[in-house]
Amino acid sequence: MLFTKTRREAPSDEQSKNAVLLIRAGYIHKEIAGVYSYLPLGLRVLNNIIGIIREEMNTLGGQEVFLTTLQDPNKWKTSGRWDDDVIDIWFKTKLKNGGPLGLANTHEEAITSLMSEHIASYKDLPRYVYQFQNKFRNETRAKSGIMRTREFIMKDLYSFSADKAQHEEFYERATQAYERIFSRVDIGERTYRTFASGGSFSKYSHEFQTLCDAGEDTIFFDKEKKLAINKEVYNDEDVYKTAGVHKENLNEARAAEVGNIFNLGTKFSEVLGLHYTNERGEQVPVYMGSYGIGPARLMGVIAEIFSDDKGLVWPEAIAPFDVHLVSLAGNNERIREYADLLYEEMVTKGISVLYDDRNVRAGEKFTDSDLLGIPRRIIIGKDAVDTEMIEIVNRATGETMRITREAVLALARDDKKNNL
RNA sequence: CGGGGUGUAGUGUAGUGGUAGCACGAGUCCUUUGGGAGGAUUUAUCCCGAGUUCGAAUCUCGGCACCCCGACCA
Numbered sequence: 001m002l003f004t005k006t007r008r009e010a011p012s013d014e015q016s017k018n019a020v021l022l023i024r025a026g027y028i029h030k031e032i033a034g035v036y037s038y039l040p041l042g043l044r045v046l047n048n049i050i051g052i053i054r055e056e057m058n059t060l061g062g063q064e065v066f067l068t069t070l071q072d073p074n075k076w077k078t079s080g081r082w083d084d085d086v087i088d089i090w091f092k093t094k095l096k097n098g099g100p101l102g103l104a105n106t107h108e109e110a111i112t113s114l115m116s117e118h119i120a121s122y123k124d125l126p127r128y129v130y131q132f133q134n135k136f137r138n139e140t141r142a143k144s145g146i147m148r149t150r151e152f153i154m155k156d157l158y159s160f161s162a163d164k165a166q167h168e169e170f171y172e173r174a175t176q177a178y179e180r181i182f183s184r185v186d187i188g189e190r191t192y193r194t195f196a197s198g199g200s201f202s203k204y205s206h207e208f209q210t211l212c213d214a215g216e217d218t219i220f221f222d223k224e225k226k227l228a229i230n231k232e233v234y235n236d237e238d239v240y241k242t243a244g245v246h247k248e249n250l251n252e253a254r255a256a257e258v259g260n261i262f263n264l265g266t267k268f269s270e271v272l273g274l275h276y277t278n279e280r281g282e283q284v285p286v287y288m289g290s291y292g293i294g295p296a297r298l299m300g301v302i303a304e305i306f307s308d309d310k311g312l313v314w315p316e317a318i319a320p321f322d323v324h325l326v327s328l329a330g331n332n333e334r335i336r337e338y339a340d341l342l343y344e345e346m347v348t349k350g351i352s353v354l355y356d357d358r359n360v361r362a363g364e365k366f367t368d369s370d371l372l373g374i375p376r377r378i379i380i381g382k383d384a385v386d387t388e389m390i391e392i393v394n395r396a397t398g399e400t401m402r403i404t405r406e407a408v409l410a411l412a413r414d415d416k417k418n419n420l
Numbered sequence: 421c422g423g424g425g426u427g428u429a430g431u432g433u434a435g436u437g438g439u440a441g442c443a444c445g446a447g448u449c450c451u452u453u454g455g456g457a458g459g460a461u462u463u464a465u466c467c468c469g470a471g472u473u474c475g476a477a478u479c480u481c482g483g484c485a486c487c488c489c490g491a492c493c494a
Contacts, residue, residue, distance in 0.1 A: 007445090
């Protein structure tokens with residue numbers, strides 16, 4: 001049984017829709033401003049999102065690692081980014097002996113330095129390394145619930161290529177992987193590859209911006225071409241040539257940045273000593289790129305988009321459970337046994353089920369179920385036991401159907417696209 | 421970091437100087453059981469510190485926390 005409780009009322013210290021719903025439904029807990037804990041339901045959603053990203057990163061040939069949160073100041077001094085004037089969102093701390101230490105706000109320094117132990121020849125390239133790791137950023141203002149926090153999980157992939165051509169080939173594949181990820185979590189249609197102000201080795205970087213009122217960015221998008229221009233480079237005439245869009249075809253909208261990809265060039269490899277020997281025996285700096293997605297921010301954006309006045313409405317791919325089994329047994333033993341048995345059978349079939357067997361009134365259960373937003377609700381009351389037909393409700397559409405017990409047990413993952 | 425606002429039971433709130441109240445939740449008992457049900461009863465160092473006052477949740481000063489707008493977001 002879930003230890004989390006739902007709340008009837010919105011927390012007084014939150015305004016943003018994603019935080020209000022996620023807290024009311026017991027998915028997350030606010031520790032302090034911009035710092036959130038993930039509770040069982042929220043963690044399941046987050047892990048489902050991470051799972052999808054991980055699959056796509058592996059498909060790209062990415063190898064997963066887990067770097068440290070505690071960072072060596074020396075590497076950051078080498079890259080010139082230790083100073084608070086350069087990076088103003090540092091969280092810094094000290095060792096027992098007084099030595100300085102930083103909490104990671106990104107991992108270019110650490111990964112570049114690490115890879116220098118493993119990349120020595122052109123034969124060692126290209127390489128793609130990624131992780132899901134916590135980043136700490138001392139934001140002056142946390143906002144928008146879990147969309148902009150001071151501690152957050154991030155998927156960061158780093159590419160190590162021999163030259164610009166090899167890099168660009170991967171960059172394009174990474175873009176496609178990102179598009180697959182966003183479409184798998186059902187925001188593909190409203191997510192635009194966006195030209196934004198740039199990296200160090202290219203005039204523009206690419207962001208993936210999802211149309212969303214709660215977003216912090218303003219973009220100008222071309223619906224046909226599926227491209228957009230971030231407002232920050234809107235007045236730069238070159239960007240239209242580069243992007244291949246025409247200013248007059250663009251629509252303005254608020255959007256949330258759900259991913260970004262940067263061409264890092266040799267900026268980090270040069271200073272941190274990541275060189276390889278090419279075919280002619282020359283020492284050459286490795287050509288790098290970085291590719292980020294914030295799974296928690298993504299979860300927040302999805303909560304913003306897929307919700308209604310009753311609560312959350314999760315896309316199937318990331319819902320915490322496939323089915324919400326609501327038993328209306330009360331003190332009726334027959335109904336209870338029927339629901340218990342059905343639950344056991346569904347779990348055995350591999351269906352992930354959240355079972356609400358609390359002895360509370362039906363209205364409260366339905367309201368909670370709406371709030372939690374699990375795609376399908378199965379209701380077991382007198383009718384089910386008497387008629388052997390089981391009521392199933394689609395959370396998104398509100399559609400109600402009565403199906404046989406066999407059909408319920410066929411709801412296992414592979415059979416999910418049967419429009420129930 | 422500039423500007424504005426708010427801190428009162430677990431949650432949401434009322435209370436502008438004189439006995440801290442309401443709703444929900446939670447505990448116990450009875451009834452109830454297909455869209456947050458009814459009755460009885462229990463549930464608070466009013467964010468922290470200092471000050472003004474016979475008396476402070478309320479006024480003053482300082483601090484802290486939280487929200488919103490803006491700036492920032494490598």
